[in-house]
Amino acid sequence: MTTVRVRFATLLLAAVPVAVVGVFFVYPVVGLVARGFWPDGAFAPTEVLDVLGRSRVHRVLWFTLWSAGLATLLAVVLGLPLAFVLHRLRFPGRGFLRALVLVPFVLPTVVVGVAFRQLTAPRGILGGLHLDGSAAAIVAALVFFNVSVVVRTVGAFWEALDPRAEQAAAALGASPRQVFGTVTLPALVPGIVSAASVVFLFCATAFGVVLTMGGLRYANIETEIYLLTTQELDLSGAAALSILQLVVITVLLVVASRVRRDPAPLQRAQSAARPPRLRDLPVLVAAGLVVAFLLLPMASMVLASLQQPVGWGLANYRALATPGDDNALLVPALVGLRNSLAIAVVATALSLGLGAVVAGLVSRRPRTATGRRVAGLFDGLFMLPLGVSAVTLGFGFLITLDHPPIDLRTSPLLIPVAQAMVALPLVVRIVAPVLRSVDPRQREAAASLGAGPLRVLLAVDLPVAWRPLLAAAGFAFAVSLGEFGATSFLARSDNPTLPVVIYRLISHPGALNLGMAMAASCLLAATTAAAILLVERLRIDSVGTF
Amino acid sequence: MRSRIRRSSRLVTGLAASTATLLALTGCAALGGEPDSNASKTVVVATHDSWNMPDDLIAQFEEQTGLTVRIQPQGDAGQLTNKLVLTKDDPIADMEYGVDNTFASRAVDNGVLQDADVDTPPSVDAHRLDGAGHDQLVPIDYSDVCVNVDDTWFAEHHRTPPRTLADLTRPAYRGLFVTPGASSSSPGMAFLLATIARYGDQWPSYWRKLMANETLVTSGWTDAYEVDFTGGGGKHGTRPIVLSYSSSPPFTIPEGATRPTTSALLDTCFRQVEYAGVLAGAANPAGARKFIEFMTQRRFQSALPDNMYVYPVLDSAEVPEDWSRWAPTAPDPYQVPADEVAANRSRWLTTWRDIVTG
DSSP, rough: OOHHHHHHHHHHHHHHHHHHHIIIHHHHHHHHHHHHHHHTTOHHHHHEEEEEEEEHHHHHHHHHHHHHHHHHHHHHHHHHHHHHHHBOOOTHHHHHHHHHHHHHHHOOOOHHHHHHHHHTTTSSSTGGGGGTSSHHHHHHHHHHHHHHHHHHHHHHHTTTTTTTHHHHHHHTOHHHHHIIOOOHHHHHHHHHHHHHHHHHHHHTOOOOHHHHHHTTTTOHHHHHHHHIIIOOHHHHHHHHHHHHHHHHHHHHHHHHHHHSSOOOOOOOSOOOOOOOGGGGGGHHHHHHHHHHHHHHHHHHHHHHHHHOOSBSHHHHGGGSSSSOOOGOOOOHHHHHHHHHHHHHHHHHHHHHHHHHHHHHHHHOOOOHHHHHHHHHHHHHHHTTHHHOOOOHHHHHHHTTTTTTTEETOOOOTTHHHHHHHHHHHHHHHHHHHHHTTTTTHHHHHHHHHOOOOOHHIIIIIIIHHHHHHHHHHHHHHHHHHHOOOHHHHHHOOOOOHHHHHHHHHHHHHHHHHHHHHHHHHHHHHHHHHHHHHHHHHHHHHOOOOO | HHHHHHHHHHHHHHHHHHHHHHHHHHHHHHHHHHOGGGGGGGGEEETTTTOOOOOOHHHHHHHHHHEEEEEEOOOOOOHHHHHHHHHSSSSSSEEEEOOOOHHHHHHTTOOOOOOOOOOOOOOHHOOOSTTTTHHHHEEEEEEEEEEEEEEHHHHHHTOEEEEEEEGGGGGTTTEEEEETTTTOOHHHHHHHHHHHHHGGGGGGHHHHHHHTTTTTTEHHHHHHIIBTTTTTTOOOBBBBBBEEESSSGGGGOTTTTTTTTTETTTOEEEEEEEEEETTOOOOOOHHHHHHHHTTTTTHHHHHHHHHSSEEEESSSSSSOOOHHHHHHOSSSSOOOOOOHHHHHHHHHHHHHHHHHOO
16 A cells, blocks of 8 residues: 555656656657658658768767767866865865866856967967867867866765775775775765766767867767758758767666666765865875866956956956947846846756756665666656757757647746756756665665655655755756856847857957956856855755754 | 555645646746737747847837837847748748848748738849849848958068958968858858859869968857957957958957058958848738838838948948948959859858868
8 A cells, every 4th residue: 555655656756857858858859850750741761861871970970979988087087186175175265166166167168169269279378289179179178167067976975975984994004095996986986977977978969169179170969960950951960960869878878877786875974074184185286287277268268358458457347237349239248147047046946856856766776677777767868958969959949849738939938947957967966876875774764663755755865965955956056057058049139148148249249349258257157156155155054954 | 554654645745736836837838928819919030149139229110010029039040040941830930030141042942931022122122132032031231251351460560461362372371361160150151152152163172272271260250250360359369361241340440549450351252131031821920021111211220230230231321430431341242142052052061061171
């Protein structure tokens, strides 16, 4: 009787996020891909298959795989020391640094593209490295954007890790390196795999970076879909590439879930942050170098924002309340910021609500093989939005969500919904690994003592999940603030978000407009950092309640 | 045992409530569209991201006519056209503005538009297309995509700036030219079309020479102009020749000075004309017609240069003084017929991409 009830509740719980992702993601994407297979109403799969045989498509696929793979590897390698320093050590200014590290993730790619190119162009500071227009520059920019994902995801996991196993190993005579290699790293693997799979998806679907940094010499599947759909209206080609994208993602998810499968349950404790010691020096140096790498393009951006037609000053910032040089804007940048914030609040709430449900469900360990398979599918479904082209989704919205009862093409609600789709997988990836490592026996014990499912949730899961949940909230907020791809498809001219405003400024001539775009980007960066700091502050205040 | 059941049923109730909320949310959004009775009061305009006309101008039109105008940007001219084609059975708007002469045939051939039935003065008619598009697409504005040079740089280096497309392949200008690419940028496409108009079937060989002369191809205009061009916003540029617009030079008049530091080469230009049209199956074709008419009138036309950096098609419209002095249009720009562009676009882009990406 009760198991039936519980199973029913689980199904109902699962139905909500499935319905949302089904309507706002699967349906539009399938709709557009189907157009490619049925070009004039008649089923013509050969055209799609022909596209897969083109040698250009093979080149594009290969570039996508190796650039994303390499960038993921580098982001993990660079992100780990930083995750350790920011989440296991305690020092003044840590909260600020945590927020700062997250900033690159939200910066508009157009602006970072220009900032990066100003560094790597022949006359830039790094001009001597001849990186301009090279594949190395693309990979560097991808790493720049994604290190924060690793820091955040692995950091949240690391923070919740009980330090006593490490202490025990050390007490038994293991060197710090041995402790890391034999105790810490294996325990971190699920978190790292989670982060790496998200980063890989981000890199494999990177769009603005590849276009700007690659100077057209390089193309990945995403830029190719963009060109085929928006410029050539070759839907068969776009469908073929979308399917290729789905295949890549599926393979990735299967591999990731194999690696991640059944991590040993961990004993958890309160935050174990400690002050830095002398033996942390190598890690601190490594983390410092990574921070410097993240700061360089941002510094270049700040400098550009302070550059006036004559000399230096805050003219660009003062101009943010105006429509710009020769009315480049319909709406002042500050209004754009207000729109962004309002949308971000809704998007964060949506993604956090759905994400918590999904994370809770995927972290349960079903007893039957079928149950596990269903749980795996369920998990994968919510990763898909990260790996599918924003162009495909945007065009899919247009041709599918156009009939009552869901005529949403012009609804302002579509923007936070679309952003929540992007943030949802991140919320799941941050929260699920932590929940999954809760020993199921704790839940069983609670249940056998008479606690209902809700009580188990509150007494067992929440004490472990509140940290990653808050971390995820900050991340989701940041994602929403910086989201450009889907938003630019959906924003109306009278309610643009800040990234949309920045894009407009930077695509109009005029020195003041470029300066204002840089200033607006700095404002976006500062707002993001402030939001993250606020979340961090909430975390500290709430320590006492548990 | 009892209490456990009660708890889980409370959970179920909560879930049911949240599902209902969610459905209500999507339901509300579905109802958020304009009710049918209001359709004749609203004109929905699908346009490109560059739309930037002042609110008070639109308010004037709304006051005059009692109509409400809703502007919906849909990406660049290519995205706009493709979205119109994809949604032609259930149009996203009443009218479009922003389909240009490089995409016009795609819109016309796919039956996206109906006859506009808007009478326009001869200076506007002069920009109309030939063939089926003639009555469907009403010209609104145009711009000349031209090679620009940094005169200051050339003066400082005691060198003569180039004048023609052919000059760009000469050793004297090796490594000095930067252009956005044709596959990802609409001025880039215009430049490719200029070279096709100039060299005919021989254009691939011109582009090979251009690439051999160390031309840099970027993805977008912003990159080319603001990063690589010496006369642009950034201070790191190394290339004094860039592809931009004939209207770009006035933006380079330094603070306190009277003349720009750059100029456009008027023998290298391709003319882009932008059109407005009534969509087939529009809910409010009459309102769309009225707005298109308004767009071709003097007040709207005179506001175009300052707000959207394009020239008005109406010859009696006012043009800012800076523009008439420093941004003249090309006397004899290159042109490629719209149907030829439509027929060859894919093939040209593939060939171009192979040459440029090597």
